[in-house]
Amino acid sequence: MESLGNIILYFIVAIAIIAFSLLTVTTRKILRSATYLLFVLFATAIIYFQMDYQFLGAVQIAVYAGGIMVLFVFAIMLTQKPGQDADALASHRRWLGLSAALGGVALCGYGLFSYAGFARRVLSSDVDVTMEKIGQFLLSTDKFGYLLPFEAISVLLLACIIGGVVIARRR
């Protein structure tokens, strides 16, 4: 049995995610779209906190909401004229999108409702995800150690930095 606060928080978060996701893809102002995305990302971060993954939540806020969103906002500012609306959608395009999205949601939802008995599980309490543990896993070479992906990611980021510089450099 969850605490009432948790349940209320969950509903707020769930409604926020659904609403802002819909708004993100339906609004015709691109900057608003980015803003709604930011809210979705925050809501996601709250889910992570609820799951007791504080570190992940922090990363989500710092990297996603803090880093990526800033990039988006800069890109939008650089490429869009202020106050410019996106063109209204052609109806066949909307139908295409709707059919794919609704079809996917319907199929996955049906699958979830019909087959996923595990989805009825409740949260087991008291997991212990300390920073120390995360650090050890990240730099460990044992089973469940993540040193190799960690290093790979670091190389990827380096490549990405270089790529970004090369691409964006004014010739």
Added chain:
Amino acid sequence: MPLSLAIIVVVLPLVMFLFLGLVGVKMGRKITGVIGVLAMLVDTILAYGVALTYFFGSGEGQIVDGVRQAVVVANPAWLSFTDTLVVRMGVLVDPIAAMMLVVITTVSLMVHLYSLGYMSDHDGNAEKGFQRYYAFLALFTFSMLGLVVATNIFQIFVFFEMVGLSSYLLIGFYYSTPAANHANKKAFIVTRLADLFFLLGIMILSFYTKTFDFEQLVFGPTMSGSLETAQSAISTTGGATFLGCSVVAWALTFIFIGGAGKSAMYPLHIWLPDAMEGPTPVSALIHAATMVVAGVFLVARLFPLYVLVQGAMNVILVVGAFTAFYAAAIACTQSDIKRALAFSTISQIAFMMTSLAVSSNNNSLIEIHHGYGLGYMASMFHLFTHAMFKALLFLCAGAIIHAVHSNENDKMHGLHKFMPITSICFLIGCLAIAGIPPFAGFFSKDEILVAAYQRGLGWGLWMSMVACMTAFYMFRIYYLIFFWKKHEVHDEHHAPKDQPWTMTVPLIILAAISCVAGFVPFHDLVTWDGKALHTALDWTVAGSSVAVALLGIGLATIMYRKENPLPERMANSMRGLWTASYKRFYMDELYQFITHKVIFQGICVPIAWFDRHIIDGFFNLLANTTNSVSYGIRRMQSGSIQAYVYFYLIGALLLAAITMVCVLF
């Protein structure tokens, strides 16, 4: 001088071909020509050295027990099919090979020299393609030399093809004129058709005898023509027959057809008159003196085999005798001097063929009072003398054509005053071919007639008649060119005159040879079995042959010496015959009819229709279907990433749905 120099004689023109063909373009035209002439001069000197050493030198064991032996100078293996069936590329010197070396190099040298003048305009500037011309001449010379020194029949075939190729290239030298293109295609196709039979003959012969080598086919251990060797070669077939004739007869007949194609025997002669589209020196070298006698040479090379297979020999006899008359009849009416000379060539080659064929009867050589194989000797003798005087006649014709810019004799007339040297040389050529003593043709033609009379009176009379016609048509040409009526000079500056020394010197040399060539002791030197032949001039035959020649000349003199209406009247009185002869008895039309109407319309067109509509149609259907389907679905490949995502998602969803359905049921 060692006989192995024959290798150099053969290879030097090949080197010159490569040199002139590859490097010549970078050099000046004249220089290329001079180099070609000098190389040919060296080659000629070497060839004379080889021939003199072979015939008159001592040592190297050429004459053993009075038999002149063939010498194999080199004989490396070229293709090994089996242990016993090996194709070799060698150099063999025997009487006819040595003689041919002399003939080919002499005429080739004359033509090389002559072409320096002929292939230039009147200001002495060489024509375009001069280097190519000399390279091809060298290639031809190499091919022809390789043919005559061949040690085996397959080598002969290879070089047969190569002379065909060089003939093709040289006939089509003026490749921008359609007539030359048609002519060289015609020559190539007709001779290729004949060569197909040649190849068949070689295959049959080598399949049964297990060898290509002349040594085992005709020479035997004594290295000279030997009936015993030929007999043993034939006996290896075990008397196998096909359609009632022995396989050897088939093989030899096929081989003769190959030779008949190159030697322009009826009915495969149609390419030779058209081949006159090539430059005239080329006609002199290839289509008068050397290549066209390749067929005669081929039969002579296999002579012992032919002697023993009388069926094949009879084919040669009939074809040769008919062709001699047929071509002579046509030559009497032609107005184009080169064509008239071409038919004369056909007739004379037929003389040689007939001469070979009459030397045997019922599987043995005729011996009455002259000895064995007179016809063989006479044929080779005539080959030699004919090469000289026919080259002379052609080169004279070339000089005339170069002077008046036309092949038609109604543009000539009365040139004697303008071109005296040419006129005298031409006259010598005519006398030689007509058989007036002491010119070369008399001796050789006389021997042929003797041989023919030995075979039978009918053959002898027939050949005498052709000899008479020969004298008539040659003097007809001579008078029409140099006399008949006064030449009309339109432009004083361009009046016809004797050509520069490069062109007249070869004429004079060849005329001189034509005067003396008859005194070469051929019966001692060139016989089929290497033994000297004891002949004496048969004055009955000689007298009659001179008489018929004089008859022909006299007739021509009456009709054509001065302008008179007699020829016209005679032509009118025999209009049908005259037209038929002028149109070459409609042989070309017949070929046209057979190839176009019968083969093309009847066979090729339906096959082409089938190919175009059924075979192609099927593949076109495939292609069109693919094409239209692709057009229909090409919008899928729009380049729009969103469309791709959409398709991908739909596909993934479908897969998931199918999986679910499968799990449910």
Added chain:
Amino acid sequence: MDLTLFMYLIPSLIMFGCGVYGFITRKNMIAIMISLELMLNSVDINFVVFNRYLFPGQMDGMFFSLFAIAIAAAETALVLAIIINVFRIAKNVDINQITKLKF
């Protein structure tokens, strides 16, 4: 009332559907990137909640999310650089207008 795994999956699914819809319908390349971020985010949520509900003793799902976030950051940075570059050349970020390399 319990918060089941199911209850977290539903918002995630809807978020993914929105991402698909946006990806297919939008013409602005930045908007398409935003839709892509939505989809990525929904996947991250799934990783985390599956990890937390089904295998609470382990941390693999969490690490996957962590790396996914890092990679998404890198990818976004690159793509936005490209978009800005394209904009410099084509003066446009409309995905239908940028067809210079087509055909």
